[in-house]
Amino acid sequence: MTVRSAVAIASLTLAVAASAACVSFYDIAIETPIQAKLDTTPFQRVLVLGFVSGGSRDVDVNSETVRLLRSQLRTKSNLKVIDSDVVSLIDVVDKLKANVGTSAAAAAAPDTRIDAKADSKKDDLKSEKDLEAYDSIFADVAFWKKLGEEYQNPLIVTGTVYFTDINKSGIVERPQEVYDALGKRTVVSVRQWMDRKGYAIAPKFVFIDGRTGTQLYTDSYREETLYQATQNTPALSSYFELMDRLVPGFLNTLSSQKIKSTRTLLK
Amino acid sequence: MRARTLPLVLLALLVAVPLYADRRSDAKEHVEFGISIANKGLWSEATSHWEKAVEIDPTYAAAWNNLGIAYEQQGKFEEANKSYNKAIQLDPNNQLIRQNYDLFREIYDRTKRRRDR
Numbered sequence: 001m002t003v004r005s006a007v008a009i010a011s012l013t014l015a016v017a018a019s020a021a022c023v024s025f026y027d028i029a030i031e032t033p034i035q036a037k038l039d040t041t042p043f044q045r046v047l048v049l050g051f052v053s054g055g056s057r058d059v060d061v062n063s064e065t066v067r068l069l070r071s072q073l074r075t076k077s078n079l080k081v082i083d084s085d086v087v088s089l090i091d092v093v094d095k096l097k098a099n100v101g102t103s104a105a106a107a108a109a110p111d112t113r114i115d116a117k118a119d120s121k122k123d124d125l126k127s128e129k130d131l132e133a134y135d136s137i138f139a140d141v142a143f144w145k146k147l148g149e150e151y152q153n154p155l156i157v158t159g160t161v162y163f164t165d166i167n168k169s170g171i172v173e174r175p176q177e178v179y180d181a182l183g184k185r186t187v188v189s190v191r192q193w194m195d196r197k198g199y200a201i202a203p204k205f206v207f208i209d210g211r212t213g214t215q216l217y218t219d220s221y222r223e224e225t226l227y228q229a230t231q232n233t234p235a236l237s238s239y240f241e242l243m244d245r246l247v248p249g250f251l252n253t254l255s256s257q258k259i260k261s262t263r264t265l266l267k
Numbered sequence: 268m269r270a271r272t273l274p275l276v277l278l279a280l281l282v283a284v285p286l287y288a289d290r291r292s293d294a295k296e297h298v299e300f301g302i303s304i305a306n307k308g309l310w311s312e313a314t315s316h317w318e319k320a321v322e323i324d325p326t327y328a329a330a331w332n333n334l335g336i337a338y339e340q341q342g343k344f345e346e347a348n349k350s351y352n353k354a355i356q357l358d359p360n361n362q363l364i365r366q367n368y369d370l371f372r373e374i375y376d377r378t379k380r381r382r383d384r
Contacts, residue, residue: 024329025363026302032374033342259374263336264363265302266329267295 024267031258038155038207038217040254045154046079047210049147050087052134054127055164056199058235062086065161065203065243072247077255082151089158093137128202131160138206141213148210155254156208159218161201163239168226169195195229199238205250219253221246294324301333310340321353328358332367344375 040046048069053061066086074081137143144156176190204220223242227233248257301316314337320330335350351368358364 026306028305028336030336030340032339034374034378035342261370263339263367263370264332265305265336266332266361266363267298267302 026265027262028265029260030263031260034252034257034259036256037219037253040077040079040155042209042211043153043155044080045082045152046073046077046157046254047082047084047147047151047154048073048157049084050089051158051203052089052093052131052137052160053163054131054160055162056235058165059163059239061161061163061239062088064236064239068240068243068247069157069250072251073254076251079155079254082154084151089137090134092143093134096137096140096143128162131162134160138208138215138218143213144208144210145213148208148213151210153211155216156210157205158208159204159206161203163199163201163235163242165197165235166200166224166226167195167197169193169229172196196226197229198224198226198233199235199242200224201239201242201246203246205253207253217253219249221249290324291327294320294327294330297323298327298330298333301337305333305337310337313337314341326357328354328361328364331357332361332364335371336367339371339374344378347371348375 048066051062051065053065055061063086070081070083073079138158148154148156170193171191172194173189173191175187177185178188179185200223202220202222204218206215207217208214209216223245225238225241251257297316297320301313301320304316305313314334317330317334317337320327321334324330331350331354335347335354338344338347338350348371351364351371354361354364355368
């Protein structure tokens with residue numbers, strides 16, 4: 001080893017040691033606990049019944065939402081998930097309306113097991129406003145109480161889900177690589193017109209006490225995802241992408257969650 | 268008059284500067300020990316050390332920052348908010364404190380909205 005290389009190694013070692021001694025911050029992983037929004041201790045079972053759904057015809061939003069939430073609750077909550085047929089709440093409401101004058105709840109409850117795929121009104125639902133017309137079902141205490149008795153007083157999860165395709169063309173900023181005369185690379189922000197399309201989802205989850213038929217809690221969400229117009233993304237995959245963002249919030253209604261992130265400790 | 272006060276001021280400085288340095292050095296020991304045990308997951312012990320650090324030296328921004336993180340990790344959002352705010356107030360140009368605070372606010376605001384509903 002020459003004197004030169006020995007000096008180089010020694011100075012490198014010193015530099016590393018000095019920089020290690022001078023480190024004044026440390027990244028640390030933390031898990032922030034978020035308390036559950038609802039006290040579910042009075043319930044042993046949960047029934048995800050069905051949703052008033054509308055918007056895109058490419059996805060059976062009611063069935064997919066019920067399936068997804070049931071599977072999430074099975075693995076990430078302490079409640080026993082009741083397996084039942086998916087109910088089309090739109091048909092239930094229409095039946096209730098048709099039976100006005102008779103005992104509405106009594107008339108509708110036995111017929112709640114309607115195949116969600118036979119959701120005849122779905123094609124008529126165009127906007128979120130249309131879904132609001134069905135909100136009255138969530139306040140129908142007699143209907144939910146009767147259903148609760150049928151399933152041994154579970155916590156009932158229902159609500160509305162609006163899923164639709166969107167077009168949002170406009171000016172967007174995007175990073176672009178540029179090279180100068182010497183070949184040096186820099187990244188600049190470029191504004192350009194882009195045709196973009198995607199999907200939006202707006203679910204409202206309603207939690208009902210199966211013992212009394214009363215609403216315990218409601219929570220609304222809204223998410224959207226956009227792609228370049230040339231990109232062909234299936235509606236179902238966008239639906240799952242959007243639901244992935246919402247599911248932690250939904251689960252946090254029923255059980256405490258921990259949000260993993262990183263913070264910087266300082267000396 | 269000036270000739271008489273100048274020695275007094277110098278004397279006060281001579282006493283105060285080492286006192287401040289001592290306080291900061293004591294507080295720094297607690298902060299460093301807190302960091303080492305937080306890295307092992309002993310958050311409540313780390314919290315005690317950082318609480319001690321800010322008690323010894325209430326102007327120590329890093330100690331307030333660490334305390335904010337510890338409270339956040341334990342779900343004590345109000346205390347975390349106060350600690351981060353104190354850290355920012357003491358060292359407003361520190362981007363690392365600001366970044367911690369911004370990340371915390373995302374969670375804090377969400378839980379606050381939920382409670383207010």
